[in-house]
Amino acid sequence: MDFWSRLIAGTSLASPAGNKASANNPEKRLARFKREYSQLLSIWRGAVSLSRSSEAAENIRHCLQDLTSILSDESRRPLPHPCITFASSKEIYIPIGKIATTSYNEGIIREAVALFATLIDSEEEDFVENEVFSKSLMNLLIRITGANSIRLGSDTEVEVVELSFNITTKIRLDPEILPAWFTAQDHGDDTEARKRDAHAKFTGKTHKEDFPLFYLLIDYIHHEGRIGDFARTGLLYIIEAASNSVALEQWIVESDLATLMATGLGALYSQLSRKLVIDHPPDQLPPILALSDYQHPNTTSEIVSSASPEFQGHMETFLSHLVFWQDVLNHCKSVEVKSTLLEHFQVIFLQQLLYPSLLESSDVDGGSSVAVLTYLRRILEALDHPDMIHLILHYLLALPDTTTNSSTLMTSISAARRQKSMDLATMMASHEELTSTPALFNLVDLIQGSLRSQSQQTISVTLQLVSVILRRHHRYAVTTLLWTSLVMDDGPQRTIGAHEKEMDFLLSLAGDIGGDLNFDEAYEDHVKDIMGVLESHLCSMGLVAPKSSGGTTRIPGAQATIPGAPRDVRPHTLRPEDPMLKTFVTILGTFFTNSVETNLSLTGAIVDLATCGYMRIDGWLLPDFSEYVYEEDEKEEEEKNEEKNEEIKEEKKDAEDAGDAFFASLSDEIEIQERAQLKALKRARRAPKLTESNIPPLLLQLKILVEQVTTYRNEIPRFDDLLQQRRDAFQAASSTADTPPRVRHAPPRSSFESPSRSASPPRNPFDSLAHRIFPELGTPSRSDSPRGRRSQDRSSGLGGNYSSATPARSAAGLPPPQFPTGRDASSRSSSEAFSTSHLGDSDDRLGTLGVPASQAAAFAVVDQSILARRVGLPTRKGELHPIPFPNLRALGSPEAEGNTEASPQDTVDGSGTPPSPRSPDGEGKEEKDLVSVSHVLTNVIVLQEFLLELAAMVQVRAGLFDEVRFV
Known part of the structure; x- marks a missing residue:
């Protein structure tokens, strides 16, 4: 064959059909492979410097690319594979590794790495087990990633580390491959060197020549993206392989x-x-x-x-x-x-x-x-x-x-x-x-x-x-x-009557805040959330999991292998002098002037404190059962029971005198037992009196906060309307679909009497009638709602007294969705900024009430002025200090309906900002202690959701952890 024929045959001008036939024929494929390999060596040997000759470097890159393409194509074809066999027998990877190492050309390096990867992926000729192959490859990888090498592109570096990862994958699957890549050499002078170098004692030996693949991966474990993932996973596989090699295990320890x-x-x-x-x-x-x-x-x-x-x-x-x-x-x-x-x-x-x-x-x-x-x-x-x-x-x-x-x-x-x-x-x-x-x-x-x-x-x-x-x-x-004390009591101590009273107290506090809120739906959501939180707590899993045949439950899980870990949690409760609890109460004292983030974090911490199943909440969250105080008429009931027992004894004596002692004693004993059981049931259903002396400081502080809301309502004009606008704004932000308007429900009133509390709304007359006819009921009959009964005359509204569901109902399996407003509000996950323009929705609301458009616009202006006013915490006298609304109080009164527009001097001063509030003695209150009405409204909603969350916590715990007794 003459020169021109050989030149034409080696060019890309050959017909596609000829290339396809050559690829299908193993002999022709091998001949083409040898020809490309010979041309590669010829160009390399003839080039003085590949870094200076761009033409020679480009030709070598094309040769490497063709060799890789032939090998890749052959590995997918049926046997025989002569090109792969030729590459193994002639050890073509040795000169190719040298070419790439000395080229300082990223294109050549990248094609050489691809060729090595193709040989490894072929899984033939035992390339990955060949020590000569491993040394050639690692010499290439170490030289191109070393300090004196050229700066590789990110794509090339990824391919280098991915190739190293592929090797570790094969080592993991077949530990017999390890000796080809790792050799624990005997370094006789190591002891003397360590004595001379104090730093080496700390850092360990750095004999990279023993395991270069290991150190190559270490250099990339801190990188981001795919390259870091490959390096970290590859290193994991090597460390995992140490369990199969004593030499590698010792080498890693010493390294x-x-x-x-x-x-x-x-x-x-x-x-x-x-x-x-x-x-x-x-x-x-x-x-x-x-x-x-x-x-x-x-x-x-x-x-x-x-x-x-x-x-x-x-x-x-x-x-x-x-x-x-x-x-x-x-x-x-x-x-x-x-x-x-x-x-x-x-x-x-x-x-x-x-x-x-x-x-x-x-x-x-x-x-x-x-x-x-x-x-x-x-x-x-x-x-x-x-x-x-x-x-x-x-x-x-x-x-x-x-x-x-x-x-x-x-x-x-x-x-x-x-x-x-x-x-x-x-x-x-x-x-x-x-x-x-x-x-x-x-x-x-x-x-x-x-x-x-x-x-x-x-x-x-x-x-x-x-x-x-x-x-x-x-x-x-x-x-x-925490300062805790162990609880030695066996079994539940809180009675069902006390439980219902405490649930009534918490739910009534939430209802006293008011607002157009569907309390049943909101409470149901909190019950579901709390159920998921309690069941997923690590300490509580052993309490809710099914018991084994031996009566014990052991949740499988990883335990610390290091001695000194704390022992398993046992039943405990917070001591009243606990500093953490006192700090929580102190932060609660400034709830409405705290930042919203602080209040969300605070309420979340309190809920987490009560989440552990071994943490008893009586004494710090709920009143201590040992301090229950009942009504005085209970003594009279006990005296009547004693009189009845005396009558029973006399009747028994008369029956014995009549000669029917056996049947009389039998029937009398049964009756005595029944009476004792009824007495125990009634005693368990007694509702204790809640006074400031027996209410824990945390619960008492929550009551004070609700009373402060009442003060805000009395002092801030249009407070209820503004609060409802704020709640609607949150619902609009968290809702992705249109929802029907909610039916206004009358908020529940607290049964905890206070001189500063406003009068309660009229109660259902059938409630008192039921109590007179069936005094043993203790509380009104309950509907299917976990919150308790619904008044018949309030359109599914919540009445003034609330009972919890039975433990069996509250312990029902409920899905654990994401936490709502209580701790991680759904609105906090919003990815869009929220505009305060939602607060101006009062125009539409007033329009539906028949208010003219001009007056509705005036109300909107007044609302914005009220929201911008800065207020502080209410004083002990039950009023805001100072009073910031001297001329806006009458907005909600009948006299003001004809004059809804406020003058500029009534809302803002001449500078366009609300006037600085003044204290009665004429001194201005510190600015850091004042917040806007808008800020107060948001914290009021956070407080209401938190109260519902606490009520759900108490109810679900009662059923899930069997914390309530009925006799």
Whole structure:
């Protein structure tokens, strides 16, 4: 064949039919492959420098591309595969690896990587088990990703790491492949080198030549996206393979894997801003914040916003690497490797970084407390590995060590593991004199101090951290955050009468707030949510799960392997002097002037405090059963019962005298038992009196808040209309579909008497009649609603007395949907900014009432003026201090119907803003203690939802945990 024929045959001008025939013929395919390979070597040997000759580099790239295409096509065809066999026998990967290594050309490198990947994917000729192949490939990968290599593009780097991941996948499936990629060489001078280099004792050996694939993956585990996923998963597979190789297990323990992972995690944590403010994007502000006095916090070059995309990126990267730590521990089957990782996690990350950041945080330097408390909360939310959780909370809470003698532990581990522990201990001993420990200042001290802060953001993020610990790690909080006492009583102590009275009290408080709210529907939603929350709590799962044949229940779950974990939670309750409870009550005292975020965090923490099935709520949330006080007429009833018992005894004596002693005694004993049972039932249904002396401070503070709402209603004109507008605005924001208008229900009134309470609405006359005829009922008959009966004359409205459903009904299985307004409001998930224009819907409402359009517009202007006014907390005299509406009180009166327009001086001052309120003595109230009426309205709705949530909590617990007795 002459030169021109050979040239034409080797070009792409050949006919497609000829190429197809060549591909189908193994011999022709092999001839083409050899020709391409020879041309590749010829161009490489003839080129002086591929980095300088772009033409030669492009030709080599095309040759590599053709070789890869032929191999890929052949691997999909039936046997024989002569090209793959030729590649193996001639070891073509050796010169190809050298060409790519010395080319410094990304195109050539990428095609060479693709060719190696094709050979591995072919699963023929045992490429992956060939040591020569592995050395050639790893030499290429290490050289192109090293410090002196060219900067590869992101796509090429992904292909490099993906190829490495594919190798680890094959090692995982077939551990026999491992010796081709890992060789534990004997480094005789290692001991002397470690003695000379003190730093090596800490970091470990770095013999990368033993396992280059291992270190290649470590270099990429901190990256984001696919490349980081490939690297982390590949490293997991290698660590998992350590359980099948003693040599690899020892090598990993002696290596610097643990040090690199711990320092890498610390580096990512250090990238997070030292000062942080919690914020939301302006176009994604939740409606519940938009309808309040929410203001975007100020940011500087040092103070970063949590809504910043850069900060969120750093946070996600840090949390992803933290979860990678967890995945490594979950996949690791080697106890020594796992112990080495946990020791480095505690020493390098916890003791050297996380705890010092908590210790150095301050509430007066622009948000460092907010930052570290938020980071710790996110860490505890992201992790669920019991050993990592135990290390974090055990150290930060300064729990006592209950481990066995360290010398005993040392005898059961290898020499390499012992050396690593000693190196870490030596390093920590050199720093102990310079650093503080949790024994002097722990997480409890930081939380208690932060809850007393003047910053609403600090209080809010601290409450969120407390919620996470109470909800997910309650056993660690029982003896640290909380002052608890064990409950030794066996069986329920709260009577059904007391339970119904307390339910009536809570629900009536929610009803006293008023509003056009479907209480039955809202309460049903809270019942469903609370049911899901209680059933999913880790402590409560053992109480609600079916019992085994032995009468015990053990929920399978991961337990910490490190000694010293807290024991299982036992029945307990809060002590009245608990500092956390007192702090909650103190924050509740300024509920209406708190930020909405603070109130949502506070109510969430209180609910989480009552969620554990082993936490008894009597004594701190509900009145203590030992302090129940009943009506005086009960003594008269007991005297009557004693008289009846005397009569029974006399009748028994007469019957015995008549000679019918046996049948008389039998019938009398049965009657006595029946009377005793009826007496016990009646005693259990007695409703105790609720007075300020026996109501817990938390419940009493909630009652005071409801009374403050009454003061706001009396002092603020059009309060009920504005409150309903606010509720409609929230419903419109959270609803995605049109809903029919709700029927106005009369709100329930509290049975707890107070001098400042307004008169109750007229009650159903049939209620009192039923009580007179059937006094043993105790409460009116109940409908199917879990909230209790419905008055017949109120169009399904809620009456003044409410009973809970029976325990069997309340314990019915209900789905656990997402939490509504009580803690994580559905409106908070809104991705769109909420406009306050919803508040102007009063025009339509007034129009439907027959109010002229001009007057409706005037009402809207007045409403906006009222909403903008700034008010404080009501005084003890039951009025706002100061009174901010001197000329707007009569808006709702008949005299004002003809003059609804307010003059400018009645609403705002000459500057266009509401006048500063003045106290009676003429001194202006501090601005920080004043909030707008709009802000108060939002907090009123939050309070009402929280009361319904607490009532649902009490009812569901009664049925789910059998907390109520009926006799």
